Amino acid sequence: MIPHVYIEDLAPFDGQKVTLRGWLYHKRSSGKVRFVVVRDGTGIMQCVASLADVGEKIFESIDALTQESSLTVTGTVRAEPRAPGGYEMRLESLSVIQIAEEYPITPKEHGTAFLMDHRHLWIRSRRQHAILRVRHAVVKAIRDFFDERKFTLFDPPIFTPAACEGTSTLFATDYFGEKAYLTQSGQLYGEAGCMAFGKIYTFGPTFRAEQSKTRRHLTEFWMVEPEVAFLDLEGAMELAEDVIVFVIARVLESRMEELKTLERDVSLLERIKKPFPRITYTEAIDLLKKSGHDVEWGADFGGDEETTISSRFDQPVMVHRFPAAIKAFYMKRDPDDDRLALGFDMLAPEGRGEIIGGSQREDDLNNLVARIREHDLPPEAFEWFLDLRRYGSVPHAGFGLGLERTVGWIAGAQHVRETIPFPRMMSRLRP
RNA sequence: UCCGGAGUAGCUCAGCGGUAGAGCGGGUGGCUGUUAACCACUAGGCCGGGGGUUCGAAUCCCUCCUCCGGAGCCA
Numbered sequence: 090m091i092p093h094v095y096i097e098d099l100a101p102f103d104g105q106k107v108t109l110r111g112w113l114y115h116k117r118s119s120g121k122v123r124f125v126v127v128r129d130g131t132g133i134m135q136c137v138a139s140l141a142d143v144g145e146k147i148f149e150s151i152d153a154l155t156q157e158s159s160l161t162v163t164g165t166v167r168a169e170p171r172a173p174g175g176y177e178m179r180l181e182s183l184s185v186i187q188i189a190e191e192y193p194i195t196p197k198e199h200g201t202a203f204l205m206d207h208r209h210l211w212i213r214s215r216r217q218h219a220i221l222r223v224r225h226a227v228v229k230a231i232r233d234f235f236d237e238r239k240f241t242l243f244d245p246p247i248f249t250p251a252a253c254e255g256t257s258t259l260f261a262t263d264y265f266g267e268k269a270y271l272t273q274s275g276q277l278y279g280e281a282g283c284m285a286f287g288k289i290y291t292f293g294p295t296f297r298a299e300q301s302k303t304r305r306h307l308t309e310f311w312m313v314e315p316e317v318a319f320l321d322l323e324g325a326m327e328l329a330e331d332v333i334v335f336v337i338a339r340v341l342e343s344r345m346e347e348l349k350t351l352e353r354d355v356s357l358l359e360r361i362k363k364p365f366p367r368i369t370y371t372e373a374i375d376l377l378k379k380s381g382h383d384v385e386w387g388a389d390f391g392g393d394e395e396t397t398i399s400s401r402f403d404q405p406v407m408v409h410r411f412p413a414a415i416k417a418f419y420m421k422r423d424p425d426d427d428r429l430a431l432g433f434d435m436l437a438p439e440g441r442g443e444i445i446g447g448s449q450r451e452d453d454l455n456n457l458v459a460r461i462r463e464h465d466l467p468p469e470a471f472e473w474f475l476d477l478r479r480y481g482s483v484p485h486a487g488f489g490l491g492l493e494r495t496v497g498w499i500a501g502a503q504h505v506r507e508t509i510p511f512p513r514m515m516s517r518l519r520p
Numbered sequence: 521u522c523c524g525g526a527g528u529a530g531c532u533c534a535g536c537g538g539u540a541g542a543g544c545g546g547g548u549g550g551c552u553g554u555u556a557a558c559c560a561c562u563a564g565g566c567c568g569g570g571g572g573u574u575c576g577a578a579u580c581c582c583u584c585c586u587c588c589g590g591a592g593c594c595a
Contacts, residue, residue: 119558120551139552156545171553191530196556197544198532202587258593274595299593300521312595391591434595443595491595505595516587 091163096132099166099176108163109134109178112213113154113189115196123151125180127162128213135172136162138180147183156195157213159186201504208511209520219347220507223340223500227492228292230339231313234332235290240315243282243289245275250470258299260308271296274489277419277474279316280450283485284477290315302515303392304504305442307493309513316487322431322449325486326407329435329445330365332490333405337361340499353501357403357439365404365435370411373398389415392442399436405444409433418460420448421484433488441498447488454478 094107111129118124121140126133140148154160164178171177193203194210204211211217235242248262248269259270275291282289291314298308315328337358340348348355368376377384380397384390389411390398399406413422413430423429432448451457457478461468496508506512511520 115556117554117557118551119554122552122554124554124557126555135555137553141552171555191546193530193545195531195545200532200588203531205587295595297594301591301593302588303590306594310595389593391593446595489595494595 096127096129096134098131099134102166103168103176104166106163106165106181107178108161109136110161111159113156113158113160115156116151116154118152123148123180125151125154125162125183127160130218133174133215134176134178135174136164136178136180136183138183143180143182147180150183150185153188154185155189156192157189157210159189160184161186201506205506205512205517206520212510215350217507219350220496220500220502221510222347223344223351224492224496224508226340226344227336227496227499230336231332231490231492232292233339234335235313235315238288240288240290240317241282241286243279243286243291244293245272245278245282245291247272247294258297260296260298273297274312275314276316276487276489279314279487280419280474280477280485283316283318283487284481284483288315288317288320300515305392305494305497307505307509307512307514310505310509311492313490313492314487316485318483318485320449320486321484322409322433322486325447325449325488326367326409326433329407329433329447329488329490330363330405333365333435333445333495334361334363336495337499348500351501353499358499361404361438365407366402367407367409367433368398370408370429373408376401387412387414395436395442396440399438399442400440403438405435405437407433407435416448418464418466419450419457421451422456431486437494437498439498441494443491444494444498445488445490447486449484449486452478452482452484454482 091106091108092102093110094102096109099107109127109129111127113125114128114133115126116124123138125136125138127136138147138151161184162178162180163182164180166176166178168175169177192210193207194214212221248264249272250269259273262269262271273295275293275295279289279291293311294309295312296309299306317324317328320328341355341358345355371386374384374386377394377397382394382397384394398408409432410423410429411432412428413420416430416432420430420432423431430448432446434443435445436442437444451460454475457475458468461471493505493508496502497505500508502508506514
């Protein structure tokens with residue numbers, strides 16, 4: 090019985106006869122030799138057929154193969170320095186499952202609009218395949234990190250009755266005659282979770298109807314949001330630092346092959362170590378002024394400002410204690426300076442921008458009620474949230490980590506649209 | 521929403537007032553070690569839509585549509 094093997098598991102089969110099942114990635118011919126390059130979802134293998142070995146009939150079926158035709162090939166695996174990947178197969182037999190129609194994605198260059206229209210096929214290509222495997226490794230690492238620390242997974246709802254930061258950026262849907270919105274954050278529910286379980290994390294899709302068309306924005310993106318009772322701002326920053334260090338180490342350990350395919354400079358990832366630099370918002374403003382930016386204390390950072398700050402460090406940098414006026418209503422004020430909120434952002438290196446935003450939450454009932462009023466939010470929508478401050482309120486903190494931005498940074502993908510199988514953007518709902 | 525850029529062959533683009541082009545991909549043939557193979561031949565066009573200027577428009581003008589990059593906002 091000839092074993093069916095995946096290409097990534099081939100090494101122990103050197104010298105043995107195996108069967109691969111997959112798709113034609115590419116082929117080349119040279120007179121009486123045919124090179125059949127097969128991909129099977131785990132790797133790519135070059136199979137060599139010579140007329141003398143396989144005969145006319147198999148040769149003809151090779152010639153009939155089109156790009157992405159499905160097939161099985163059987164032959165002997167052997168180390169071969171001339172082959173990409175270091176192994177090749179001396180082909181003995183081949184059977185065609187389906188001859189593919191003319192495949193739209195050719196080995197030559199294509200524009201992004203065309204590739205996005207064919208996203209369902211584009212994900213078969215080497216680069217997209219590698220990025221999505223890195224995404225899987227990042228997700229797995231995040232889950233392992235929180236699971237090992239005994240956080241409880243706490244899935245928040247997707248439908249929500251009201252905004253947690255205003256309705257302008259929410260997608261509205263009709264919920265049996267009532268207006269419901271797609272969640273833009275699971276945080277408020279996460280706060281309820283941490284009061285029940287001590288430490289929880291949410292992990293799911295979130296939605297923002299922002300009209301942003303940049304390399305950092307999706308309308309549907311995944312977020313991880315840990316929320317911990319009895320944690321303060323400093324504790325939240327340490328947790329954020331730990332999760333990033335853990336994730337990077339895991340990806341370097343398990344996805345080196347993919348990072349090589351992506352031509353990622355892994356030395357930039359290998360040097361990521363605790364502790365990450367921490368600077369206050371006020372220090373960041375000084376730094377920006379010295380770098381020639383025209384910014385005043387009290388303004389929020391734009392993309393250029395974030396790039397300037399993060400380019401000063403070769404580690405992710407955490408900026409903390411922002412002006413309360415530019416931050417969300419639920420952040421606790423700094424007891425040492427009422428103008429400041431106990432929030433922080435983590436900016437990834439290489440000009441990647443914000444990947445984490447977090448804070449210590451307001452735990453005093455009266456302060457929180459006042460904040461909801463100041464922000465013009467409908468108080469009745471937050472009654473259940475206020476209950477968390479009525480029944481055993483404690484200091485607590487958490488953050489949100491944007492999955493696609495994190496994957497984009499680690500994989501070195503230029504645009505977040507490459508970091509999710511089917512990206513949803515302002516002008517992209519299909520396929 | 522605002523600012524900038526682009527829509528010409530299946531794809532990537534050139535042509536910018538006077539007969540519609542190239543490379544890749546497709547098809548046919550050749551080649552015994554190719555690496556996005558190579559060589560020869562070949563088919564393939566509503567020049568984004570509409571309106572105008574002109575003897576003549578892919579080319580100039582107006583308008584609409586679509587996409588791309590960025591800003592604001594954010595993960």
